[in-house]
Structure formats: C-alpha cells, structure tokens
Amino acid sequence: MNLEASIDYPGQTILSGPAASVMGSLPFAAASQETLVLDIGGTTTDMAILIQQVPLLDPVGIELSGHKTLIRSLKTRSIGLGGDSVVRVVKGDLTIGPDRQGGPMACGGPLPTPTDALVVMGKYPEGDRSASLRGLEPLAGQLGMPVEKAADRIFEQTCREILAAAAGMITEINSKPVYTVHEILEGYQVKPQEILILGGPAPAFAAQLATLTELPVRVVPQWQVANAVGAALAKNTCEVMLFADTEQGLAVAPEEDFSQPVKRDFDRKGALKLAFDLLRKKCMRQGASPQEVEMETLEELQFNMVRGFYTSGRNIRVKVQVKPGLIPEYREIAAGLFAANGVS
C-alpha cells in the first residue's frame, strides 16, 4: 500500500519485512510450479510458499510472538537461524542460534557463527580467516575433529535445520482442516518442486542446500536487494467477506461497515457482485491503481434456512480477494532491470 494508506492502516504493516522478500523473489519463481522461498538473513531465516508465482496467505491472520491476530498476511515462518547465529557445543551436541550476538568473528564479532564456518571453508570472500579459525578451533576441539571438518559440520547442520523447519511448515499447511467432502478429496496439497534463496549469504547456502535435497535450488538474482524490489513492486492485496440473509432481507459486510436490504430472490451471484464492488472500492482507498485489481473468489457458500418444515430463506456467505502478486505494469520492468544487469 502507499504511505498515506499505511497511516490509516498501520497494523497491516507488521511482518512486511519477510513479505517483501517473498514478493521480490516472485518474478524468478517458476510460473507453473510450487516454490519454497528462503530468505536467509543474519538473525533469522524466513520461509514462504509460492504457488505458480502467487504467494500463500495465512488463512486466519498471522501470529506474532505467540499472539494471534486477524491481520491478513503471507504465510511465513521465521526461525532463529541465520548467517550470524551463535554456534555452540552443548553437552557434545552442536547448537546453532537462536540468538545473535553481533556479526561473524571474521568481521569483528564476539562469537563463532555459520558465516565463520563458510569463511574457514573458503566459500565466503570477505573477512579475516584467522579470526574465524580462532572462533571455530575450540568448538572443533569439543567435537573431537579437525577444524575444517567442524566448519563443514556446522554449515551442513545449519542447512539441515532450515530444511527441516520448511518441511514442518509445509506439513502444517497441508493439515489445515477443511469442511467439505470436495476439499478433503480434491483438496490441494502443497509439494514444492523448487527452492529459491535470497538474502546476504544466499549463493554459499545454495550450493550446500542443493546437496541435501532432491529439489533444484536457485538463487534470486540481485539477492541482496530483492527484498527492497519486492517492497516497491508488490500489489495491494485485501479481501472482503459478505453475508446475506434473505429471510431478514439484509446483506452485510461487517468489516466494511456495509449493509444493504436485499430481496427474497437474492442469490450467490448477487452476493458476489456486491462483494466484488466493495473489494474494488476498498483496494482503491488503499492506494491501488485500477489495473492492479485482479479479483478472485475464495469462498462461496449457500445454505437453506428451515423454520418448522418450511424453507424460510437462504443464508449466503462469500469471500473475495485481490490476487496477491506484483503490480502488472512493473512485472516486465523488474525482469528487464535484472536482465540489463547481466542476470537471468
């Protein structure tokens, strides 16, 4: 959304950081497949799913530090594992993170990190290798192996833990309860066929992750700025839920402060038309341009209401949204931007 709109809806900006990364990776995801996006940062790794370049949203609203909200956002999972996480050996076991206490020792930080492991392995071009070695040697001693092998172990475990957390997120998505026979039987099961990585140490991680999974692993071009590009080019996305009760003769969209009388023959089609109308207006109020409003139906349910032995009316519920993605005008521009920089 634009700045003016964000002043009216500040709550909508939470978790916009991880979301922007996902949006920034959109142009490079396969158009006909499911993609797992990993944004590997210093403190955390954020993960999300794209289905044919459309990001997956959280069905009820995201959870922030254990607090449930109803704020519509992308379905992302953040784990305390990143390039600068503190590496320790606790009771003979290697632990990585969840805390970060400054940068890698190669850049002057106080404690060893996975980045230091990369430096020792010669896979990270910057930094002071002797500082990294100083940090890793005691750990290697505790693990009972030479320091190069320890560096290998540290880095491999970091990648394994990231993949395990991603698998957990996918299982959670696929176990979401559904309420019709059709959805149980035909219900979509997410099974990513490729992994896209962005974030500072993306290329180094890509190579190692590729050895731990059968899926193709690619790095988002200009990975260091993909997050910013995503924030700039993301479409507005919002949804509207409309209820209609033909016995009471009323259609309501309570979150939009909207209600309107309807006749007894009001049906699903009429409800969808009203809902799409409201959606378009809402999206424009949040600063969208008419071209970016691509709408779709999420839910349409209609039930009979029975009083005594007569059908007294219909209970209709529809939910519509603007399809999340990138602003159409800039889709080509973004691709051109990266191509011009010799990146495919």
Next chain:
Amino acid sequence: MLHTKVKTGLVFFPAFDWAISDTHPEREERLLYTQDQVFEEGLLDIEGLVEYKPDLITIEDIQRVHFCYPDERRVITESHLISAGGAKKIGVEVMEKRIERGFALVRPPGHHAMRVVHGARGFCNINIEAIMIEYLRQHYGVDRVAIVDTDCHHGDGTQDIYWHDPDTLFISVHQDGRTLYPGSGFHNEVGGPTAVGSTVNIPLPPRTSEEGFLFVLDEVILPLLAAFKPDLVVNSAGQDNHYTDPITNMCFSAQGYAELTSRLKPDIAVLEGGYSIEGALPYVNVGIIMALAGMDYSKVREPDYQPDKIRQSPDTTRYIERLAQTILENWQKSAELREKHRASMKFAKRERNIFYDTDQICESQREHLRVCPDCSGVLAIDSDTDRGRQIYAVHIPRKACEACRQQGYEWYEACRDRRYDAVFLQDRTKDRYLVKGLRR
C-alpha cells in the same frame, strides 16, 4: 489466554456439500450454526484445544466390521469415508497420547448401521464408532471398550455389531422404543448367549428432562462402567434428545449434556443425531467441548432455556427409579445366565426382520451361533432381502478359540449353494476378510 485442563482434540467435519436428499433433515446446514458458534466463541483459540483434519478410512476398515452387499463402495458415499475417518482420527490421536480426549463432530452419523449392510437405515450407512473401535483394537491392542450411546434413538446398529461380544459393553439410553424409531432397545435386550450383560438398554419415557438422564447416569451407567473396567469409553453423543428437537420428544438441554459429559468423562465422543440446527446443536456442542476440556461451562445456555418449563413429571421420576432398579437387578444375574446358556446348548439361533427406512429395504436374518465354552463363539448369518438377494456370512470373533476358527472356515468353504449372491468370511483373529461367489 484461556487454557484447557485436559488436552482435547476436535475433528470438525460438517460436510457442507453433502446431504441425503434435498428435503432430508440430515442435510448440508445441519452443523452450520454450530460451526459459527464454535468459531465466534473463540473455542479454537484456546490453548489445549486442537483441531484436526479427518483421516479417510479404507475399505478394509469397513470389512473388519460389516458385511456389505453387494460391496462396500455400493452402500456408501465418500462422505461416509470421511465421517468414519473423523472418528478414527480422534481415536488415533488419543492412542498416540497427543491428546487426552477428543470429539469427532462429524456427519453423516452411524449408530443405526448393523453388522450386515444392504443399504442405508436411520440416516446411517456404516457404523462410524464400530469402525473406529475395531481399528484401534487391531492397531493398538485395545481390548475392553465401553460404548455409551446417549442419542435419543436406540443405537440398534451398534447393539447388533456387539451383541455377541463380551469385551464390549454397550449401554444405550434413549426414548422408549414404543414411542420412537427404531422401536427397539428394551431393557430385556441384554446380549447374546455368550455375552449376556454386555448390552444394557435404558428406555426413558417421553418428556424426560435433565433429572432423568443424570439419574440413570449416576445410578446405572457409572456403576456399570466401574464394574466393567473398560480400556476406553466411547460416547455416541447424539443430540436429538434436546427439548427443541423437531423429530423427538425429550427435554434434555445444553447444561444437562455438558454435566453428563463432565461426569462420564469419555475418552472419545462422536456426534450422532440432532436436528435442531439453530436451537440446540450450537449450544449442546459448545457445552460438550468445554466439558471434555475440563473448562467452566456454566454460562452455556440456549437463549430460550427455562429449566422449570421443561421439568419432567413426578410420575416420570418414579418410573425411571423403578426402571433403574430392574436393570441393575437383571444385570447382576448376567454371569449366571451365561453359564446356564453354555451348559444347556451347543448352538443358538436368532431370527429377525430388519427394515431399512432410508432405502426402503426389508431384510430377513437368521443367525446361528456356536455357544462355545472357551470363547464368544463363531457366528453364521443367512440374510435375504425383498429385492431378491440372499447372502451367507461367517464372523470369527477377535478372541476366537482354535475350534471356533476352524469351524468358521469349514462353514465358509462348505457353502457352495448357488442361491447365495455372496458368501463372506470375517476372520478377526487374522484381520482377514474374504468373499466368494459374488453376484451383483
């Protein structure tokens, strides 16, 4: 943040896209307002209340319990696989100790489906509780199970499946069969010759209210459970005994059902009937969920709840007291009766006519039981319908002795009569299910 005392699982499957027919009360919106109520009250946000997606049962899971003619797929629809799968999911989560108790709020129901299935009866096609229980017995070694069926209608299907099973205590409390479908469930129906006392029926008069239900719970059901010592207690929690239910005549309430659940403490509860979509189901289900989770349910009430208006008469109270006494006295004689049967006969016969109201089929059944001194005995069933079909089915029970097992196979092999359209064998000892000579 609200917490439950007991980690409780919930499978919620309203099957919004399935109904028996356009005008049938077993219909799409039956659980609609219940879902609204559960969401709006924020029950799913409570720590310790976990919602699961239902599993799907397999054809083998059905074969373990039923004899379906012509085959399993012809007598069910996909919604039945999911409904039974919902009960199964809760059962598995309880066995895996990921939850302490659970409630499968599912459609369609199952307690009128008997051992032999020619079609749908009483809105049921397959017995969802029996399928879950036999699955848990097969995969988790559960042995003694108590089923308490509190649906307003007699659970004649469940009773039939466990009639000859002394390891399953089936207790049904329902509106008296002289006044309501299916017209059975009298207190002299106590189980087959080798399982006397493992079926207990408590038929209550119309207009029984909370006092009556809770009285039989405290005076009959809980003492019997304490004596039986089950590994698992399953509650068929039908809610058509509510004072607003359109097709029955009892006066139970949300408070009453929550109190009953709280005292009964079932491990697994499964929804059965209940057709008061707005007036009853939302409140009773919220009450049951909160009672299972050990939470305070005192504020759960229907908007028009007035306990004085629905109170039962003193005559009803006296009747129920006498009934309870009779049932308990009869039950004390169960072991003695089983011995008497074993001493006096080698085989027992039972003949019945069964009507499938939903599919309009008349079935005539003849059972032949080996009254075995060592086990509950192998069973052969000859069943024919007014559609001109006849089948022969052999059931070898889970703990059958070797002699009964061999007898079962002999009966199955020897049956080559061309008049049967199918011959079935259910060998529960080896989880093996055979059919031969199938003619559709």
